[in-house]
Amino acid sequence: MKKSRVVTPKNNLKSRWTQKQARLKEKNLNLAHPVVKASYLWSILSEQLCDVLGPEVHHQWFKQVKPLVISDNVLILEVPNHFSAQWIHTHYHELVDVLLSVMDKKLSTFFLSQYERHPAAKMVAPLLPECPTTEVNCPTEED
Numbered sequence: 397m398k399k400s401r402v403v404t405p406k407n408n409l410k411s412r413w414t415q416k417q418a419r420l421k422e423k424n425l426n427l428a429h430p431v432v433k434a435s436y437l438w439s440i441l442s443e444q445l446c447d448v449l450g451p452e453v454h455h456q457w458f459k460q461v462k463p464l465v466i467s468d469n470v471l472i473l474e475v476p477n478h479f480s481a482q483w484i485h486t487h488y489h490e491l492v493d494v495l496l497s498v499m500d501k502k503l504s505t506f507f508l509s510q511y512e513r514h515p516a517a518k519m520v521a522p523l524l525p526e527c528p529t530t531e532v533n534c535p536t537e538e539d
Contacts, residue, residue: 412440430466437471437499438463444495445488457484464508471496471505474513481507 427433438461446454462474475481484492484507492505 412444431464434463434466434471437466437496437503438473440499441492441495445492448491448495449488457488461507464513466503469502469504471503473505473507475507475509478509478511481509481512 427436442454442458442461445458449458457480460476460480464472464474466472475484489505489507496503496505
């Protein structure tokens with residue numbers, strides 16, 4: 397005989413958004429400012445992605461995402477590198493846009509790598525070590 401388990405539904409995304417909007421009004425944050433709105437929307441999206449995908453996947457792909465601005469109904473998000481931007485676009489972009497559409501049907505997302513945002517960083521990056529440095533004992537003139 398199978399046991400049936402009772403599952404209590406979590407607050408749906410729409411009601412969560414409504415609750416967050418009410419809290420926002422209490423704090424008097426200016427959502428008209430595109431940078432403030434981007435940061436606020438990403439905080440909600442990030443939380444929802446963690447709920448949907450789990451903490452491991454969220455930590456791997458979304459922990460280092462930084463909201464930049466909302467421009468022309470696009471939430472622009474910065475990721476550490478081009479590979480992350482491509483991977484998120486290929487595997488998670490549709491999910492992110494669906495979650496965002498619950499909050500604002502007009503908005504979509506775009507993931508931008510740091511190198512695309514700061515082209516000069518490409519010249520500096522190869523000079524930086526890719527793995528942690530280890531202590532090296534160099535011979536001195538006394539040896």
